[in-house]
Amino acid sequence: MAQIRSIAEINEKIQKGEAVVVTAEEVISLVEEHGVEETARRVDVVTTGTFGPMCSSGAFLNLGHPTPRMRMSKVYLNGVNAYAGIAAVDVFIGATEIPDVDPANKNFPGAFNYGGGHVIEDLVAGRQVYLEATSYGTDCYPRQKLDTWIKLEDMNEAYIYNPRNCYQNYNVAVNLSDRTIYTYMGILKPNMGNANYCSAGQLSPLLNDPLYRTVGIGTKLFLGGGIGYVSWNGTQHNPCGARGENDVPRTPAGTLALTGDLKKMEAKWLRGVSYLGYGVTLQVGVGLPIPILDADVLRHAAVRDEEIVAQVVDYSEAYPQGVGGSLGEVTYAQLKSGSIIIQDKEIPTAPLSSYPKAREIAETLKQWIIKGDFTLTEPVASLPSADSCIKSKPLTVKK
Amino acid sequence: MVKRKVVLRFPASVVEHPFIYTLAKEYNVVANILKANINPRKEGRMVVEFSAEEKEYEAAMDFLLSRGVIILPLEQQIVWVEDRCTQCGACTVICPTSALWMKRPEMAVAFDGEKCIVCEHCLKACPARAVEARYLSGE
């Protein structure tokens, strides 16, 4: 495939204010009008976006030393435990952590009103949170107890570190049983009363660069309203599953580990959310820019909802029991129409990942690039792709 | 036994009358004051939950009306806080009347209060807690 332009050339155009940038939605009609080759010559960057619940998210915080100094061994922020098994005043607050006193699912289905995701949202919104810490005390770190209020601006460093974001495609969840179930895919009504999916489809970052040709370690992107970077492939990165002729995975596949400065992010794009009967998580906004290096990259970025398929999976039995199996394959165009047909039954659909917000992220990133505020980075290493033979495996329980 | 939530508006001329006492003493009507804004010589406003036998309740209301007190029904309403809504769509398959619904192809969630039957299913189904139940008076 003949290269049309390099990332360095795109950056020169961005700095001169001459870069042609369109969203992954806008590029579709350009290709319909001018074809792949011509559009690839005209467009420098395609922007993508997604705003969905991403459980494998959290933030590293350096709280600063009180006097006398303290090696914090148990830390709570607004009653939510932050992992403190690292250096003295460093902690990791995870999105799904709930307060020790939360009744969880004892009173089923639990409401999960507050947790780690909400702590992160509160911090980003500039609200103060209640910090409690205890320690066994050492000669160098004598303090044993602390309670105070703290804000994001009081901390030395605060950065998001999300081990698994931006799932490249995901299951469509239904419930074949005769009782309502409460899952990370939302409330699923009995006898396939609804089908919940979770991807922005044609706007979703990794569905627009299905073989990770441009995205790699070091790629700069929109994260939580600020700037983030790809720090590694995400956990459960599974690039070798079934793909369509357009190279788009038919099942959950690639993932990204992301990091970025929490202090520069916005609460609008990092929202603590509560899933009834399941728990707490963080809704994260991510936007990936795709440099159009050649016609093939453009062809991938112009993918349409009609050309992306997902598997319908039963979350009452097949998923929890790990037996696998799909009840059928549907396209994102069908999912977005409001209903799908499975086993001759018409089932209403709901997205969980917000399409209008995904569009807003792709548009915001586009404006940043057009204005010259955001340039692209060359990845420093690539992500394992479809030829890597990497396969996500289950845990063997040894007795 | 009936329980009713109402908003009472007292004209300035009667605001200093001990109505609640009279209702309890003479009509056997128990008043639980949820909110009150009463100032001498100014119009007053009070949100109250009454519990009483039906007949006595009606007599008590007649008494209040005869003294110039305005009685307005207080209704529970579902309020959709658009700012807090993340447009995730989860509520749209839970709401039985499509009061919370999705505009297509924009995929934008909207709320039509006229269709809402206040079943409250959406309150806990909304991950962002963007729907609230509020008591609103018919004012």
Ligand code: SF4
């Ligand atoms: S209260 Fe019931 S009818 Fe009203 S919006 Fe919520 S789910 Fe729909």
Ligand code: SF4
């Ligand atoms: S469930 Fe809540 S956040 Fe999601 S669309 Fe409905 S009102 Fe908005």
